[in-house]
Amino acid sequence: MNPFWKVFLSSLEFIFMQRNSQEKAADVENVPPVISTPHHYLISIHRDRLFFVSVIQTEVPPLFVIEFLHRVADTFQDYFGECSEAAIKDNVVIVYELLEEMLDNGFPLATESNILKELIKPPTILRSVVNSITGSSNVGDTLPTGQLSNIPWRRAGVKYTNNEAYFDVVEEIDAIIDKSGSTVFAEIQGVIDACIKLSGMPDLSLSFMNPRLLDDVSFHPCIRFKRWESERVLSFIPPDGNFRLISYRVSSQNLVAIPVYVKHSISFKENSSCGRFDITIGPKQNMGKTIEGITVTVHMPKVVLNMNLTPTQGSYTFDPVTKVLTWDVGKITPQKLPSLKGLVNLQSGAPKPEENPSLNIQFKIQQLAISGLKVNRLDMYGEKYKPFKGVKYVTKAGKFQVRT
């Protein structure tokens, strides 16, 4: 009749416990998120080698379900530190209690982690010891005040001795570089993650030196939209703890500086069972910062049996089953560019692969937001104390792919 859907708690438990370990990693990726069965519809998400499935009887926006399932997974992650089969099995009861609070008759109730934590306290070793002695429970017995106020994301009565507010500006470069080294597509996506430990009800406003850079922004519900529209200032009463303040995309008109380049020559010889593999990485437009944490991952073609390579720097592994080559490079020093050279053993008799594999590159640049975004200042109203403030910038590679 209408978007009414039901997560059968028990069936949910079962299905997501069943990890599809038989299936190969590639196939897992291709399970369609929405499956139609004669009487029900199954909507699933795949995360951390677990499937979260919800069973639906009637019409509902699929994104509604998918988004909710991701929230469930996020909550588990938040509570148990990891979202794995073992963690869920160990904490079945808490999982039940959580789902009970998050859902009522198929409609999401409380999904904010701040509220959930007031209702059900996360398990810690200390608490379980205390509980077993005193017999007190880890379920709160009062309604979280946040539920009722118009700022449901913040819990009341927060107290810290050290008041801190930290912001991480993390930017990721998504790029596709073609064979000749020219950029086919590049764009910068960024997020600002915040870690706010402030007492009381602080009202923060964060302003940028260059807010015009932000082309498309999505906000945490706490941000006052009108204020942003008119003044380009982020004004909000923050939730307590870690949360994602905004995520943004930098306007595509700006040219994206690509911090690394790759020289590559990968060739497979016709009618012989070997090929050559040679890649070199070098810095480019890195604004004087060192590029660290470089990892190159290559999905080699199926016919590759093994690889004999010598890196000038770092170490490499090749998994003959999944055919994934991983080269952990580390830092780039401009004096001596890291390279990886060697021979590729192919299955004899099989035709040579016609396309060279593309290289996926990961890297990290500390203390730099590649788009040039800069936080101007952070002001706090509503509370008397003076908080510690800090902003950190990091640039990372997102989906950074080099076609060869």
Place this chain on the structure above:
Amino acid sequence: MLESNKDSAKLDAMKRIVGMIAKGKNASELFPAVVKNVASKNIEIKKLVYVYLVRYAEEQQDLALLSISTFQRALKDPNQLIRASALRVLSSIRVPIIVPIMMLAIKEASADLSPYVRKNAAHAIQKLYSLDPEQKEMLIEVIEKLLKDKSTLVAGSVVMAFEEVCPDRIDLIHKNYRKLCNLLVDVEEWGQVVIIHMLTRYARTQFVSPWKEDDGLEDNEKNFYESDDEQKEKTDHRKKPYTMDPDHRLLIRNTKPLLQSRNAAVVMAVAQLYWHISPKSEVGIISKSLVRLLRSNREVQYIVLQNIATMSIQRKGMFEPYLKSFYVRSTDPTMIKTLKLEILTNLANEANISTLLREFQTYVKSQDKQFAAATIQTIGRCATNISEVTDTCLNGLVCLLSNRDEIVVAESVVVIKKLLQMQPVQHGEIIKHMAKLLDSITVPVARASILWLIGENCERVPKIAPDVLRKMAKSFTSEDDLVKLQILNLGAKLYLTNSKQTKLLTQYILNLGKYDQNYDIRDRTRFIRQLIVPNEKSGALSKYAKKIFLAQKPAPLLESPFKDRDHFQLGTLSHTLNTKATGYLELSNWPEVAPDPSVRNVEVIELAKEWTPAGKAKKENSAKKFYSESEEEDSSDSSSDSESESESANGEQEEEGDSSEDSSEDISSEHRSDSESASEVGDKRTAKKNSKSKGKSYSEDGEKENEKSKTSDSSSTDSSSEEESSSDSESVSESESEPESRKVAKENEKKKTKQDRNPLTKDVSLLDLDDFNPVSTPVALPTPALSPSLIADLEGLNLSTCSSVISVTEEKLIIKSCSDNWVRTPVFVPVKTHVLLHRMSGRGLAAHYFFPRQPCIFGDKMVSVQITLNNTTDQKIENIHIGEKKLPVGMQMHVFNPIESLEPEGSITVSMGIDFCDSTQTASFQLCTKDDCFSVNIQPPVGELLLPVAMSEKDFKKEQGMLTGMNETSTVIMAAPQNFTPSVILQKVVNVANVGVVPSGQDNIHRFAAKTVHSGSLMLVTVELKEGSTAQLIINTERTVIGSVLLRELKPVLSQG
């Protein structure tokens, strides 16, 4: 342990029981023991008991009743959390006997002081309804009450209940509509999704379609007035034929901020709302947010891509700026890849096809063969949709035939077959090539396709076809059924066309078929035998055998698999599955007449203050009021409303006799010139270009708000600058009298510039200008107030006198102002003119046009066209101007200034600029005089879409090296040797196309270089002379479309004597 006194022991026991439930073990025999604990003081035990109860109550109804009294007590608990959870569990116990108790509880709870409890009451409504639908009437009463609730907490849940219980009782919403719209932003995210979906349906039933209005906007002003006249509205204010209901506008405006939600479901919900109910001109803003969602998890990507695919079929333009976001990464899962491919195909058009094809080339080589095959199909679809690239695609696909991978080859064979079927041109070569492939390909579909193709074209390959049949006859028994059927068909067709050679073979095959295991094949054999082999029994049918077998088959239509999805509401489960899911609510069509809007009036206006004006405006319902109201609101909250205002503002301008195109262009160019201190002509052009390329998304940019306020004064400065420019012109050419120039200035301001007459008496002053020019040019350049219209005037004057000196200096001036030194002057300007309007059909007005091959002064993407008008009547023709324009999407046109009158036997030359978007599509427009309108059109020869480029041989080779593969088209030309002297070739090539000569080191190779006017992509033409009076003509360009058209035009010219 449950009997234990200690809470901790009980808790432990309950935890174990819940653990058992989780493992799937039946714990129902513990029911009595567990139920007792429902009264436990410990809240955690209580909760776990609740979990247990909800799970097993339906099985053990009698025992479950034991717990009811505890819940009833808990419903009166002072702690709201306990009240709420008691209600929750009570309503979750599916025991029919307690329905009356539940009903009572819900009624009480719906009047509870705590919104949290009321929220739970709303949830309980749905549960009770699913347990006992009999209670519907009572429940609707409760819903009605809760809908009036002003708490944001309740809103989402009650709408949910409404959707569940009585989605057709739209009348319940009326009074709460505005409240819901206003609360929407503050409702929690899940509630937002539900409310938005409900409001979408509501809007579709309550408001009239805003889409008609758009047609009006897109159309020319002329139509606009006509429709006005039709309505016969005799009010003082010009009234728009459609005024959006302010409530409708409210919904659209209030949902806009939600596009920035972090919740993908909310964004999608808003996107579908915009798609389904907002005016077409405003839908564009959702694309940016949807593209953002593509960064999310794979599941979200999947759903969003599906929806984009559906949207992109109907509205290409929406996602075109984000084309590159849909490029495929090798790490994407296959389902995402295919969806992206689908979208890329939908977005393909003449302008971007060459980049896309290049991208596809990469995909074809992908290791993911399924994806590679899908890419080939995509290329096929592009080839059919965009006829200009069909040849290029076909060539590319033929290259793929030599691919090593069988799936790829097979897929290309199938696609080639479809393509060849579509254009019954001679493709003997390809067919021959494919016939050869039969030896190597094993995939049955591909083999069958080849056989069919040979059969269909057996007359074109008379030598090969019988040979193929012979080979197939040999291997008949080992073929797949599909192939066998095609062998039979091929045999039959050959028998009919070439029975001398194939009679025996066919009979042999028919015999084989007769004893085949598959009855389909036996049937077919029998059928064919009766039809083609003449015997005494066969009747009239066999006479028509040839007609039956060799009839013209209609080409298959390659369509998007997402074509049929658009009747489902976007973002729904049904849309994703492409079947109607249970409980899918059809989105109704717009009503013809809007239902009475006053039902939404709330007697006591207690909500947001901005409602007061809206209410008033609606009552009076006049367009004027509507505007003032929207402006008022804008000023009150200066945020998200820029859009509505700019729209209405646009509308108003339009009514003042302004084409919407012009005005928007104008505003944006003013923005730029505002920010940049110097308002150089060239700069202005780039500004225009920018604003165009950015399209709609730009106009919604936040920047606009600030500048919007400045628009009024900037426009005044602009007009003053134009005034200056015209006074400039005055100082230069004293011919123009002062009042006249002032008039020009005034008219400039109105954008209704009229070109002043050009009587012969002014020739004298023109010579003055001539003398002046060399001096004034250097002065004029740094003072860039030289407006395009002025240049147009100058040019018009110059050309009428045909003074070569002027045109040279002017050309210099133009080229300098173009600030693009790369472009050089044309090698040769053909004098060939084309008829625009014949004097017979033009009632004495004749018009000719020709391409002067000069960079256009109106915009560097435009091609300049000169039109010569002749008056062959014996009367004055007055007010010659350009009326309605019917340009293909993207095409722009800069019209000439209206000519006030043309003397009998007089003639005048005017110039205009047309941006053809690098396509040979026709620009149609109306040439109007005072009394008549004539529809005329200009179709540019492809050679005129180019600008010559100066380049060295080395550069040429370098560029050529980069443009190989699909970007290269070539052909062989045969002609008499005297045609292949350098001068003849040069003359012929430059006659056809506006290209520049590249100095060549070799005698036998001639090179020409040019770039396209619109996109500036290189166009390299090479003529290489071979022995024996042949020559090879090669064209390398990114714009494969134009390349192949140019090739086709050059070929006959070069080969003819």
